Amino acid sequence: MVKKKVGLHWFRQDLRLNDNPSLNYLSENHENIIAVFILDEINSNRKIGMASKVWLHYSLENLNKNIFNNLIIFKGNPEEKFVKLMNEFDIQEICWNRCYEPWRIKRDKILKKNLIKKVRISTFNCSLLWEPWTVLKNDGLPYKIFTPFYKRGCLNSKPPRKPLTSKIKFFDHDFSSLNISDLKLIENRRWEKKITKYWKISEEHALREVDNFFLNGINDYSEGRNFPAKKNVSRLSPYIHWGQISSNLLWYRAELLGNKIEEKNTEIFKSELGWREFFHSLMYHFQEIQENNLQKKFDKFPWEFKEKFFNAWKKGLTGYPIVDAGMRELWETGYMHNRVRMITGSFLVKNLLIHWNYGEKWFWDCLLDADYANNSASWQWVAGTGTDAAPYFRIFNPITQGKKFDPEGEYIKKFIPELKKLPLKFLFSPWECPLDVREQIDFKLGENYPLPIVDIKSSREKALNAFSKTKN
DNA sequence: CCTGGAGTTGTCCTA
DNA sequence: TTAGGACAACTCCAG
Numbered sequence: 001m002v003k004k005k006v007g008l009h010w011f012r013q014d015l016r017l018n019d020n021p022s023l024n025y026l027s028e029n030h031e032n033i034i035a036v037f038i039l040d041e042i043n044s045n046r047k048i049g050m051a052s053k054v055w056l057h058y059s060l061e062n063l064n065k066n067i068f069n070n071l072i073i074f075k076g077n078p079e080e081k082f083v084k085l086m087n088e089f090d091i092q093e094i095c096w097n098r099c100y101e102p103w104r105i106k107r108d109k110i111l112k113k114n115l116i117k118k119v120r121i122s123t124f125n126c127s128l129l130w131e132p133w134t135v136l137k138n139d140g141l142p143y144k145i146f147t148p149f150y151k152r153g154c155l156n157s158k159p160p161r162k163p164l165t166s167k168i169k170f171f172d173h174d175f176s177s178l179n180i181s182d183l184k185l186i187e188n189r190r191w192e193k194k195i196t197k198y199w200k201i202s203e204e205h206a207l208r209e210v211d212n213f214f215l216n217g218i219n220d221y222s223e224g225r226n227f228p229a230k231k232n233v234s235r236l237s238p239y240i241h242w243g244q245i246s247s248n249l250l251w252y253r254a255e256l257l258g259n260k261i262e263e264k265n266t267e268i269f270k271s272e273l274g275w276r277e278f279f280h281s282l283m284y285h286f287q288e289i290q291e292n293n294l295q296k297k298f299d300k301f302p303w304e305f306k307e308k309f310f311n312a313w314k315k316g317l318t319g320y321p322i323v324d325a326g327m328r329e330l331w332e333t334g335y336m337h338n339r340v341r342m343i344t345g346s347f348l349v350k351n352l353l354i355h356w357n358y359g360e361k362w363f364w365d366c367l368l369d370a371d372y373a374n375n376s377a378s379w380q381w382v383a384g385t386g387t388d389a390a391p392y393f394r395i396f397n398p399i400t401q402g403k404k405f406d407p408e409g410e411y412i413k414k415f416i417p418e419l420k421k422l423p424l425k426f427l428f429s430p431w432e433c434p435l436d437v438r439e440q441i442d443f444k445l446g447e448n449y450p451l452p453i454v455d456i457k458s459s460r461e462k463a464l465n466a467f468s469k470t471k472n
Numbered sequence: 473c474c475t476g477g478a479g480t481t482g483t484c485c486t487a
Numbered sequence: 488t489t490a491g492g493a494c495a496a497c498t499c500c501a502g
Contacts, residue, residue, distance in 0.1 A: 137500070145479065145499055152501090226481075275480085342481065381480085393494050394482045401482090460483090468495080 003090040004032060004173070010078070010096040011037045014126045014243035015059045016203045017066055019163040021124035022095040030092060032171040035067060038074040038081055039183050043107040045290075049365040051334040054192050057185035058201035059242050064180065066203065067170045073178040079111050088175055091119050097126030100280055101372045102287040129160035129247050129277055132284035142285040144387035149281065150274040163249045195368065198333045199238070206244035209236060214253055221265040228337035229410035234269075235335065237369035240276070247273050276374060282387065283373035290376040291357065293385040297472045303355040312453050313348055314362055316416070319452035321428055322402035323347045325415040332415065334368035339405055345382035346396035351459040353466070356383035384467065392467035395460050402428040418448045
């Protein structure tokens with residue numbers, strides 16, 4: 001039997017057909033393409049989070065549908081699977097879009113070294129605007145501070161790749177592989193139910209959400225993005241993480257719109273894409289970012305771990321409404337508004353004095369956009385342990401933040417229904433609500449809703465004290 | 473090599 | 488009520 005000549009595309013964090021450099025290249029250079037997805041839990045340093053698995057499941061379903069059920073599914077070690085496929089097909093070339101997580105770089109390097117003896121391999125940049133090894137200071141070292149990174153490394157460097165138009169072709173093959181359901185990505189129906197209630201997971205929908213954002217959200221982005229009840233944030237992060245849309249597309253959409261609306265809004269949106277670049281650059285150059293403090297002096301910091309506090313934080317039962325609303329949004333929807341991520345993070349690290357590692361892992365499990373670089377670097381930022389981090393005395397006050405950024409309490413009430421009847425005056429500090437008012441609305445403090453687990457003022461003092469003593 | 477300006481997102485106190 | 492400064496010192500980065 002003559003084996004069919006094919007080019008192979010390996011789908012990873014690029015679950016899209018549009019603006020996909022590897023797929024475009026294959027389409028231009030090969031008559032037939034096969035596409036493969038491999039769930040690799042052998043080489044990964046950590047399993048995919050619960051929420052993310054659901055996203056992946058639905059993304060694969062969508063992708064498979066869009067290529068007429070030709071997606072070949074595997075579970076296991078990629079190298080093994082490619083060798084297996086080489087027995088079935090006459091593979092001319094294997095292509096993929098690059099990923100930058102330390103474990104993936106390590107795996108892909110070995111894979112490439114072993115396979116290149118047998119087959120041509122080409123890799124592409126699909127998910128970053130600039131390759132992390134190209135954005136460096138004059139002395140050749142990587143940036144540690146965002147502003148110079150962004151100004152010189154992004155705004156004043158060569159423009160990123162323009163989005164590609166898809167010219168993809170696929171052929172029918174009769175290779176039988178696993179089904180998507182065999183990957184067992186949906187272990188927990190409750191998660192699936194919650195997530196599919198709030199999110200439509202497909203490449204087409206991602207593009208609709210982009211249109212929607214550039215039509216509505218962007219207009220007051222620079223201010224409105226701070227208010228969790230407003231619709232100004234893009235909520236595109238899960239789509240970006242899984243590759244349903246590219247940063248390149250967003251960058252140029254923002255640039256195009258920049259002349260038509262107040263430029264501040266598009267500029268700040270672009271800088272958010274810049275933050276993603278920065279965090280990926282940090283991950284690439286400082287490979288221990290997920291576990292270790294980038295500032296070594298924090299290795300000696302007197303973190304405390306109190307299971308009871310940690311559980312209260314995870315469940316949204318700290319007694320501070322804006323913190324609890326955030327934690328419940330996360331649990332309910334697989335997402336949390338950016339500002340609230342900072343507030344809940346600051347609370348865990350500074351008011352509870354719990355090591356950021358615990359928060360990072362919980363977010364990893366619950367976030368649909370759980371991303372090695374962004375999640376780790378953001379936690380290091382909030383904890384003050386990162387390279388370019390919040391100063392230690394910057395401690396978010398959950399009462400002030402609630403009043404300022406959820407002034408009508410819409411966000412709080414949405415996720416904490418038991419506080420719905422509480423007068424706005426006491427919504428940010430329910431323990432201050434007088435007994436007679438509480439009785440009128442049948443609100444039992446300590447039963448319907450917890451008393452604060454720590455005192456803001458004294459826990460802040462304690463943190464300031466511990467942080468100010470942390471020196472090299 | 474030296475120099476000087478700057479560094480995501482806050483809070484609290486004082487005048 | 489509001490605006491401004493303190494909170495720290497250090498490292499980073501460009502010229």
